[in-house]
Amino acid sequence: MNAQQLSTRLMRVAAHVPVNSVVADIGSDHAYLPCYLVLNGKARRAIAGEVVKGPYESARSQVKQEQLEDRIEVRLASGLDVVYAEDGVTAVTIAGMGGPLIRSILDAGPERLIGVERLILQPNVHAKAIREWAETNSWAISEEEILKENDKIYEILVLEPSKKPVRFSPAEFLMGPELMKQFSEVFQEKWQRECSQWKKIVHAMETTVETPEIIEKKQELLEKIKLVEEVLHGENT
Numbered sequence: 281m282n283a284q285q286l287s288t289r290l291m292r293v294a295a296h297v298p299v300n301s302v303v304a305d306i307g308s309d310h311a312y313l314p315c316y317l318v319l320n321g322k323a324r325r326a327i328a329g330e331v332v333k334g335p336y337e338s339a340r341s342q343v344k345q346e347q348l349e350d351r352i353e354v355r356l357a358s359g360l361d362v363v364y365a366e367d368g369v370t371a372v373t374i375a376g377m378g379g380p381l382i383r384s385i386l387d388a389g390p391e392r393l394i395g396v397e398r399l400i401l402q403p404n405v406h407a408k409a410i411r412e413w414a415e416t417n418s419w420a421i422s423e424e425e426i427l428k429e430n431d432k433i434y435e436i437l438v439l440e441p442s443k444k445p446v447r448f449s450p451a452e453f454l455m456g457p458e459l460m461k462q463f464s465e466v467f468q469e470k471w472q473r474e475c476s477q478w479k480k481i482v483h484a485m486e487t488t489v490e491t492p493e494i495i496e497k498k499q500e501l502l503e504k505i506k507l508v509e510e511v512l513h514g515e516n517t
């Protein structure tokens with residue numbers, strides 16, 4: 281992977297960035313995504329934000345190598361702390377982290393999102409945490425995508441501010457309202473994999489001593505299995 285040739289996962293994230301955006305890429309080790317966005321006319325300017333010194337240095341050298349220092353600023357700080365009102369950021373990308381970490385980044389800087397028109401988020405796991413944040417903070421899901429690369433399955437969520445309240449059902453929180461409608465093969469594979477994993481855990485729990493925590497965890501897993509199987513069998517419409 282390099283700034284001209286991204287992984288499929290990052291290419292799909294890039295595809296959701298509107299043309300002529302001012303982008304803040306949070307967690308931007310190597311700055312491949314902002315470089316690609318600027319080189320391909322998606323971003324007129326970009327900020328690459330990194331909290332760890334090593335990746336921050338890699339991002340700086342990448343931007344220098346591409347001779348994009350006049351259009352991409354690499355900043356060392358946590359999450360949205362790299363974004364200032366005067367930057368005029370219109371789109372934020374956060375990719376390759378867990379859903380709860382992405383949610384905590386969004387939670388930590390609501391004032392930094394004023395003026396932002398689109399969030400393009402790619403959680404590696406637990407996308408539900410982002411949908412919970414979206415409902416609480418009135419960001420609607422405009423698009424969702426699911427893809428498989430090197431046998432790993434990734435979700436991409438595109439959020440836009442909503443004037444109306446945003447509400448999801450329990451199945452939509454877990455599986456994604458747009459992904460449920462698309463009902464793609466990758467989506468079905470992801471949830472079949474998850475269900476069989478959960479069933480194995482439930483099975484293992486049946487042979488262990490029942491503590492209140494085990495009983496609660498088992499109940500939680502059984503409810504998730506039921507929810508997911510209803511969607512997979514078309515019973516949750």
Ligand code: SAM
Pocket residue numbers: 290306307308309329330331332335357358359360374375376377385
């Ligand atoms: N976004 C790239 C991608 O999708 O390929 C890099 C993903 S890498 C697994 C996650 C990066 O996020 C790491 O470089 C890490 O240092 C950075 N990171 C983690 N927490 C962060 C935070 N709170 N603020 C900024 N960067 C963060």
